[in-house]
Amino acid sequence: MNAREKILNAIAANQPEAVPLPVIDKDTVISYNDVGMQFNTMLESIGGKAVCIQDLQVLKESVNADKATGKFIVNTIEALGEVDEYVSSLSAAQLEKLEKAYIKGTVGVAENGAVWIYESQMLNRLVPFICQHLVLVIDKKDIVPTMHHAYAKIDTAQEGFGVFIAGPSKTADIEQSLVIGAHGARSATVYIIE
């Protein structure tokens, strides 16, 4: 008998009598008067930056200004200008010098400041992690109160990879001192389009 059969048989023999699966009632969990405000507060509290904007003009200018510096900047958002499709096939070594990436998010979560990004939105799975500075863009209408609401809006089986990102990369592994910029982005800014 191979390991698989051995394990599954042992589990079948030892598992307790079936108990029912509870139902999650989204309506009974916390709600916020202003989810946008709550999202901003949470994001700022974890070292991120929230910027509310009325239209995309300021962002377009920001992308152009960044690209003009000659640094390695990646834009993955069509509405902001030319999409840097070529990054989808770049290796880690080629992405190592990535300074900043602009990525559209699907959902923002008010209770924790996280933003969901699908693989197709980041073009290359490494981009949101390997960049020094991360810029996320979400529509205000896509901010939901809790993770329960977030999972109702996304489909984790839709693409090969997806991630909730909440603020910049951090660690407190040395004497519990918080240091921003562990292995991932050193800063995370979320633009919220009103």
Added chain:
Amino acid sequence: MAKHAALSEKFIADEPRTDWHDETLWFVRQKRDKAAHGLPGWEQLRELASQIKNHTLSNLEKYLRQFEQQAKANGITVHWAADGDEHNKIIHDIIRKHNIEKIVKSKSMLTEECHLNEYLLHQGIEVVDTDLGERIVQFRKEPPSHIVLPAIHLKKQDVSETFHKYLQTEKGNNDPQYLTEAARQHLRDKFIQSELAITGVNFAVAETGGFVVCTNEGNADMGAHTAAVHIACMGFEKIIPKAEHLAVFLRLLARSATGQAITTYSSHFLKARRGQEMHIVIVDNGRSKQLGRKDFRNSLKCIRCAACFNTCPVYRRSGGHSYHTAVAGPLGSIINPNMDMKANADLPFASTLCGSCSNVCPVKIDIHEQLWKWRQVVVAEGYVDASKKTGMRGMAYILAKPGMYRFAGKMGRWVMRTFPFMINNKLNAWYKQREMPEVPKQSFRDWYLKNRGK
């Protein structure tokens, strides 16, 4: 092998450091309280999580089969390992097949439990741990002392010395920012070169065949999205039925662990990226046996947040290494006797049974009750130290004979009064770090007979 009490004695020899360790972990516990109490519906959330886990354990075979089927349909190779050795061999085979030399690993307590690094080192293969805390202890050739905060037993001076030796950082520069930056640069090189990334699994979803890995540093992603091969290792209890249940567990996990509302990265892996190969190793290593132990099976509900470590008065004052196992703390003390009862017979006794662990557990494991139950199992199986057994027997003998008990009490009081040095010495374990109580003039029984007994 040295037992918890002996190893703790070594740890507490440095009193200021013990106090620091105690306070630091209590601070993490307080952050957890703030996060938990700040979230309306926290108790309902715990109850929901507990029920989902109970349901999952009672349908585990079905969900594991479903998960395997879905993962395979997503192009992932699924392996099954009955024990740690099989787990290590599966990984070694993949390494050999691809002729891999550069390996990075993010935090996985399962690979610690299976001693994967040592196993591969014996085959001449080096694995680089990429979590900052794990890298620090790896340099120092120590095991992690905490499942969430692997280097919590170290001070920044220790880290500075270690990095000076291995990463040539400035001698005496203890700035955490500076030291973290040095590790970032060092590990970036390792990531860029990596051919194989090994990660743990926080949650595996039966419905989709996908799995979630949570980090604050981003190290799991840096490795997994770079390497040509990704192996994710999981104990079979990591399974949950549906993606919507992730909401419940992600809301609880970081709040319970560090007081954060969520970890920086909650990465959802479903399929390998183009050109990549993805494997999942599902490990038993004693878990199916634990599932059959009625009193202890619900330890398999654990989501490894370590809230029970941070709150435990014994853990905080004895340090993770005194538990001599990959998973320390109260939770470790209820899962390790199942894996090796003889080697871990001391662990259920490393507790005051105060119950704080059960109070903070996000999935409502009755940890302190299991500690108490393990004590009886361990004694019944004959794995208790001779001194403890003799003492208990003597105690039982005397307590069963009231006349003898009264005589012994009288003798004890007389000896303590007349020859205090016979009690106040090193042979009396109770006397260590404690003053003996003042001797009462009479026993309660004598007092009662005199005042109320008429």
